[in-house]
Amino acid sequence: MKIDIVTIFPEIASAPLAASIIGRAVNSGLVEIHYHDLRQWAVGRYRQVDDAPYGGGPGMVMKPEPFFAAVEALRTEISHVILMTPQGQPFRQCKAVELAAREHLILLCGHYEGVDHRVVEALVDEEISIGDYVLTNGTIAAAVVVDAVVRLLPGVLGDERSAEEESFSPSGIGGLEAPHYTRPPEFSGMGVPEVLLSGNHAAIAAWRKERSIERTRAIRPDLVGED
Ligand code: ABV
Secondary structure: OEEEEEEOOHHHHHHHHOOHHHHHHHHOOOOEEEEEEHHHHOOOOOOOOEEOOOOOOOOOEEOHHHHHHHHHHHOOOOEEEEEEEEEEEEOOHHHHHHHHOOOEEEEEEOEOOOEOHHHHHHOOOEEEEOOOOOOOEHHHHHHHHHHHHHOOOOOOOOOOHHHHHHOOOOOOOOOOOOOOOOOOOOEOOEOOOHHHHOOOHHHHHHHHHHHHHHHHHHHOHHHHOOO
16 A cells, blocks of 8 residues: 655654554555655745635635645545545544555645635545544644554554454444453552453453443443434
């Protein structure tokens, strides 16, 4: 898979994707991630990428020309173009799975005040938001999407089953997972549920299922149609 990220803050996009699991995936050639400074496609004395909104109001709107030039330079027949925006459809695990099947993603990052709507109409295949809160800029949102997508690619997670198991068991993200514990068996007066130490795999599975349902109802009732 190839991913192009277009942003006025390329270093903000690259930093979280250079380390750990995603960094290793890049270094082993499982994914190619390119970071592009939108300003390279801006023209004029100040390479201006934003301007005051028509109709008035606060803030600045991202100009269309740099995005058009960027997409023209980067797009091929197989490209899927995404705009990160709080006005987009909510990003969910099922969307990550869908995007992981694409050969080429182009992620456009604007700032929260918005992007000229002609970009949305003419260039963008889909608008995505990572949640109902507003970031200053779409760059961190793009890094979130890339992380969620790349970890699903074959060979990225050490344990090949890890990503696949999620799609039908907790948590992919149909419900919250049961609590996890590791050594030591007693820490600072706090123990570990006996069943987890029992070696009884059927009992452990049943306990986890119950805790999963219990925690999902309490914390994420929306996931079980109870909100
Ligand atoms: C993109 N907030 S996605 C750009 N939830 C600016 C803010 C923002 C996004 C999201």
